Amino acid sequence: MPSPSPAIRWSQPTDRDAILALIRDTGFFRDDEIEIAREVLDDALRDGPSGDYQSYTALLAGRPVGWVCFGHTPCTIGTYDIYWIAVDRGEQGKGIGRALLQDAESRIAGLGGRISVLETSGRGLYDSTRGFYLKLGYIEEARLREFYAPGDDKVVYTKRLGGGQGRG
Amino acid sequence: MPSPSPAIRWSQPTDRDAILALIRDTGFFRDDEIEIAREVLDDALRDGPSGDYQSYTALLAGRPVGWVCFGHTPCTIGTYDIYWIAVDRGEQGKGIGRALLQDAESRIAGLGGRISVLETSGRGLYDSTRGFYLKLGYIEEARLREFYAPGDDKVVYTKRLGGGQGRG
Numbered sequence: 426m427p428s429p430s431p432a433i434r435w436s437q438p439t440d441r442d443a444i445l446a447l448i449r450d451t452g453f454f455r456d457d458e459i460e461i462a463r464e465v466l467d468d469a470l471r472d473g474p475s476g477d478y479q480s481y482t483a484l485l486a487g488r489p490v491g492w493v494c495f496g497h498t499p500c501t502i503g504t505y506d507i508y509w510i511a512v513d514r515g516e517q518g519k520g521i522g523r524a525l526l527q528d529a530e531s532r533i534a535g536l537g538g539r540i541s542v543l544e545t546s547g548r549g550l551y552d553s554t555r556g557f558y559l560k561l562g563y564i565e566e567a568r569l570r571e572f573y574a575p576g577d578d579k580v581v582y583t584k585r586l587g588g589g590q591g592r593g
Numbered sequence: 594m595p596s597p598s599p600a601i602r603w604s605q606p607t608d609r610d611a612i613l614a615l616i617r618d619t620g621f622f623r624d625d626e627i628e629i630a631r632e633v634l635d636d637a638l639r640d641g642p643s644g645d646y647q648s649y650t651a652l653l654a655g656r657p658v659g660w661v662c663f664g665h666t667p668c669t670i671g672t673y674d675i676y677w678i679a680v681d682r683g684e685q686g687k688g689i690g691r692a693l694l695q696d697a698e699s700r701i702a703g704l705g706g707r708i709s710v711l712e713t714s715g716r717g718l719y720d721s722t723r724g725f726y727l728k729l730g731y732i733e734e735a736r737l738r739e740f741y742a743p744g745d746d747k748v749v750y751t752k753r754l755g756g757g758q759g760r761g
Contacts, residue, residue, distance in 0.1 A: 461668060503743075566735075566738070567735030568735070569710075569734055571707070571708065574669065574670040
């Protein structure tokens with residue numbers, strides 16, 4: 426039986442604790458990264474869609490099970506960074522990450538975005554993350570050796586969205 | 594006769610107008626980039642050295658003739674971005690940019706930085722900028738096609754500072 430599709434909507438203040446908990450529970454993020462996620466989420470909740478961060482929550486049966494946060498990359502025309510994407514540890518493998526990412530890409534294209542950018546670590550812990558991006562049509566466009574820390578490369582994935590500036 | 598070395602010190606509120614004017618006059622930055630430089634400079638002036646942005650002014654005979662702004666790259670251990678470097682259009686070719694960049698690298702190493710990162714455009718307008726980074730020991734580590742705009746690649750230069758985490 427296929428998994429039910431999550432509902433995806435703009436993040437609400439009532440999602441906050443659940444989003445922060447699911448980010449923490451994934452085991453993919455260090456404390457300093459979680460702190461930055463918190464700041465970004467709080468900015469989005471405060472500023473709304475006209476702010477720098479676009480924040481969407483995936484829900485199953487009304488419960489927050491995933492989060493994506495993206496925004497226009499400063500000093501670019503039509504490039505968007507997907508800063509965060511995370512799925513509740515107990516709900517992974519059900520297509521929630523895919524739904525969140527594709528929803529974000531649609532919204533970015535709708536804003537006139539040309540390119541979606543995802544950055545992640547080259548460490549083994551992130552093998553499945555990188556495989557997920559490749560499966561969703563991203564290409565590895567750059568690798569910066571030891572960027573995050575000694576032994577921890579930054580890998581940059583991009584995807585051409587086929588939209589264009591005219592749509593923004 | 595060799596050019597006199599500039600004095601380099603933490604940026605002061607009285608430098609603000611001169612820095613913004615020299616950035617504008619270089620012709621290298623778009624209005625939206627200048628606006629971001631202004632925000633970054635104002636953050637540095639407000640927050641001081643404990644803030645996110647480290648901002649230094651080069652002076653010749655007491656007059657601001659150059660500006661560099663760098664900071665720790667979030668979510669990294671020991672990586673620093675040099676966000677802005679600019680020299681007064683009338684004072685270029687006198688070693689001010691080199692002095693500013695090397696001073697920034699020393700400070701970054703003193704803060705425990707391992708890697709200094711500079712990003713610039715692949716457009717012809719920036720040929721001299723890229724040549725300057727290469728001459729100062731940077732390598733082109735990545736190129737993201739059309740990142741800034743259609744036809745405008747982002748080129749990422751890095752330099753290993755030979756310092757290390759132990760010094761921070």
